[in-house]
Amino acid sequence: MSLxxxxxPQDFESLVGQGFIKDTLKKAIADKKTVGAYLFTGPRGTGKTSTARIFAKAINCTNNTDGNPCMKCDVCTGFHENKLIDIIEIDAASHTGVDNIREIIEKAQFQPTKTQYKIYIIDEVHMLSKGAFNALLKILEEPPEHVKFILATTEIHKVPETILSRCQRYDFRNHTAEDTRARLSYIAAEESVNIDGESLEYITKTSNGGLRDAISLFEQLIVDGNISYAHIEETLGVSKQEHISQFADKLIASDESTLKDIASLESSWKDIQLFFHDVLIYIGAKTGEQLTIGKDIQRELFVLDTLHDTYTKAKHSFDQYLTFRIGVLKILSSYNPTTSAQPVPAKIAPTTQALKAEKIEAPTTEKPPVEETPVVEQEESLFTEVQDIFATDEPAFESGETPKPSPPQTGDFDTEGFITAVKAVWAKAAITMSLRGSDISLDGNNLTIKAKTKVAFASLENPEAQEFLHKALQSINKTDISIKIS
Ligand SMILES: [Zn+2]
Incomplete structure (x- = not known):
């Protein structure tokens, strides 16, 4: 069983976060003031389905304490053992049709067998067809006394207004870093897993408030009862925190050695998007600490803004390294704090491929907020300032071609390109990691992924993952490919 x-969580007490929702639902049960239909909405992994299950159990629990289920009565134990037929969970993603909903309506007319209320939990309710929504609406308009609905969705805008207006709505928020950290530490202690502070921070940050992602990443990273940051660096290609803060500080100071840093990231095949994600977080925290609006913060904000644009562009870029290098060049060229606040006047016209690429990538309408200097002049000064680097650095820079170490290849299948494509359609660290740890080969139209661990196998076998793997293959023009996970 996965972690x-x-x-x-099986009761409200063990539910992480969502304090307000928890308290309101418990009070409604304790006061016997529950309504016929609830709608839980919010990002994935924030506890909507878990809350729905606990709530359904608690409403029917014969011995609840302040709205919390007792976990001992027939209802609580029956639900636990999957024997309770009066709490019905439906995944709307696989039951989208009107017939499914009609069936529910017909069955809803019958009294529950063992509980006070018959409860329908409809997960991913936004997936229902139009006809199904209409059928659902009919029963929501006049629900039988003994029936309650709990609808859950990540995409509230796809749920018709007529449905929304008949539900009591609860908005689930992303978990705070503190909640995620506390839950992971708890699980680590229960499972006797040693985890270092850096790893805990890394998982917390990467999961972005989704506890389910946090726990599955945690599980994947366990090696012999340990989670170490050195191992994470190795498998996920993330970079040391120290390296990140140094890089960010150098960038703010317009230190040209940042270009060399990018080249070395590239040659060690580190995940550059993750790296800049961390750089953004570092500078963001730095600007957040400022107490006065001085020159420093102007510079930091400019760097932050430019990097943020670059990060967004990189998601759709054919070459992420190139996009990030351009972003850094833009920052370096904008001003040089060691000489003057103004850009160095242009002497040589820009001719390199990299500059051409920048013009294509970033239209010249963008102006850094720091100075009023015309954009053309800035770009020329960029060249003056960085020409030495182009002249003396990696040959790849000089040639103007996209420098890139040869990705690991199996046959003529570009494994790394495939992983990048997967990341583009589904940015989930756990999947990327599972793929990186696997042997991937393409034989004709059959893609074989040999997973090295059970967990990697399970996460790749998952139907959702399969769907995204197919999408990724399509995005790199590989169609009609069958995927085999072994
Ligand atoms: Zn109970």
Missing amino acids: YLKYR
């Missing part, structure tokens, strides 16, 4: 399922 996520093992540590799925």
